[in-house]
Amino acid sequence: MGRWEPNARGRLAEAALELYVERGYEQTTVAEIAKRAGLTERTFFRHFADKREVLFSGSDALREHLVNAVAGAPDSVAPIDAVAAAFENVGVLFQEGRERSLRRQAVIAANAELRERELIKLAWWSAALADTLRRRGVADPAASLAAEAGVAAFKIAFERWISGPGEPDLAQIVRESFDELKAVTAGR
Amino acid sequence: MGRWEPNARGRLAEAALELYVERGYEQTTVAEIAKRAGLTERTFFRHFADKREVLFSGSDALREHLVNAVAGAPDSVAPIDAVAAAFENVGVLFQEGRERSLRRQAVIAANAELRERELIKLAWWSAALADTLRRRGVADPAASLAAEAGVAAFKIAFERWISGPGEPDLAQIVRESFDELKAVTAGR
DNA sequence: AATTTGATGACAGTCACTGACATAGCCCCT
């Protein structure tokens, strides 16, 4: 087991999720994560900015996907609908499967620090979406509002997907969530 | 300057804001804050859970105010409008004045950790609002969506209030923000 | 005046995170 085992980053992420599930986030030290991955604490911090980030490294890819979807929408599509369509398609990127998402969300839900990190990732999505809308000629504050409201709709859809029974279809739930958003903001 | 100077908590909050403004959040140690307040580091952590919380202790009062406003709205008012009205009235609670809010927001905007904390405070508002709406008989996910969308509208209004020139009226900006939200989610 | 109560100080300890430097595996070039 020399220095050069492949995929150090992936091993660290795997070990971290396992340990967070087994004994909780706070009760896990970075040294323990590194040890399980066959590495040292210092190396952990070379791959991840902090102890939380190891759970959120996939967020950037999701953001990219969202931005591309919105940027590629026809000009005739209203901002909120472009955002809605982007989020509907994003379900595909949860290939890691509902199983892993469930474990991950359970860990996040159990810890305030991790929820903070998740929220700032969503805020980062929102900012990127707003920026993309502005490039499409949407003025502020409409661009920011469409992005924020869209992220909110997705957040709630995701929660329902995670907490729901069986194997529900994320894209379908997202669609319903955006429909509800429209109904609610119409003052009904 | 004995042990028993009054208002230790307030002195700590004041010293913290000053130092965060002067030299930045990260470059300020808790020991320095405590020293300026004439106290020790240990005492700081008896008053505030962590180094960030000292900037957010007013958040709970705001939440209370919001919840009461929504709970007290007439039954005939639609959920989103009850939330909107609550946020319009909340401007009153920024008695500390735009001046202090400006300094505080500048500090928060400059640091990711502080932005995380702010987001989770807003999420806490949203959860409380959703809960209040449910008590009014609003079903989910409508309750959650109205709360989330409302917080988003307020967040954007607040940003505009802070970054705008002169002394704009927060309540007015909040009203406009909710109107924009309605327009945007209508697919325009 | 004695007692109790609550806030503060003092001190030691853990752990997240960082900077600096050493070392080991891998690739390229001759």
Next chain:
DNA sequence: AGGGGCTATGTCAGTGACTGTCATCAAATT
């Protein structure tokens, strides 16, 4: 094949946030 560089990892020392524990001091209570 061998040397030289490049990058990932290891080692070590240090800072600072945060916690547990116990002592101490001021004020309220009796």
